[in-house]
Amino acid sequence: MLKEIKTFTYFLLLITVFIFISGCDYSYSIYALGSAPDMTGKTIPGYWENGTWIDIENPDQMDNCGTYALAANKEFIVVGGYIRVEGQGWIPGYWINGKWNELDLPEESWKGFIETVILEKDNIYAAGSYYNELGNVVSGYWKNGSWTSLSDPLTDNRILSSFTIYNNNIYWTGSYQAMSEFSDSPGYYINSEWKDLPVPRNMTNGEVSSIKIIDNDLYLLGFCKNENKEMISGYWLNEEWNEIKSPDKDSYNSVREMIKVKEDIYLAVNRNGYWKNEEWIELAPEEEKYYLNTIVVYRDNVITAGHRSANRRFYPGYWVNDQWIELEEPMPDNKFGDVVHSIVIVSN
16 A cells, blocks of 8 residues: 555655764654644644644545544654544544545444554554444454454443554554443453453552563553552553552553663653653653653653643643753644644654
8 A cells, every 4th residue: 555655745854853962963853743723622633743843634524633643654654543524423544644544434433533553564554443333332453444343342342542563463452432441350452352461469450551562572551550549550561560669649640651772661651751660760840740641762862752731731842861842833822732642753
């Protein structure tokens, strides 16, 4: 499919970011995806490239959209999500280099969306969920536009949140459509087979929010709940629970993102810093209210993205090591503010 779209006229210009660290200059591009509303609160489709906002196609029939997933390489930038069309509900699809591509649903539905996009050689995997005519959730993925179901809507009813491919198997997880519900035991799927995870003795239940497979090891990020119903951050490494100690008294919800570089593990959990192995790295004082959703390590540069909260408003940006870079807003006067959910680094 990607070979076919190489004839597209690319409107994107690669912009080079130079960051000087330890006497060396590294060249790469930072693509950031988030929520960017207009004056009425409707989402503006687009993303940031090296701090500059890039608009993508806004189909004529669209009255709103959601942009949830980002994948990029030197040739393609893919943004996954949905568009909302009056009278038709949510239509799943993705933008390839700015052009909208609608995905067909396998049966009648009123709401479908993409949560994860993977570029693999000449293939696009777009994983997500839709609601069928009974109102039940069906999770699965499109490979180059062809749908494969991974769940039984009568028994699973889970909204896919994380998806990865390893040794020709699909590893994925998701949460029940009712956010207040939790499984008796946290777990994940290999293809369509559910795998339970152990819960520590002092915990009651938990959830897996994200799956990573690194160096043949399976990392399952999320949280467990203690007897006081507090969320305790951590991850399962090959199904063994590892608790993340909070740097202060506040509850942390679940681990948002991780990256492993050589023997070092970096974790982001929606606060003003990150963990490197078991050490908390604070980027700003807690009272300055920075919230980081994701983390990437590229050539010794630690890049964390999210938003700054001030004056009842969110300001999007990311840290490159210890430097905060606030991003251009497509509509800076909107009352809601903008948030960065994910970032992708591409070497130039």
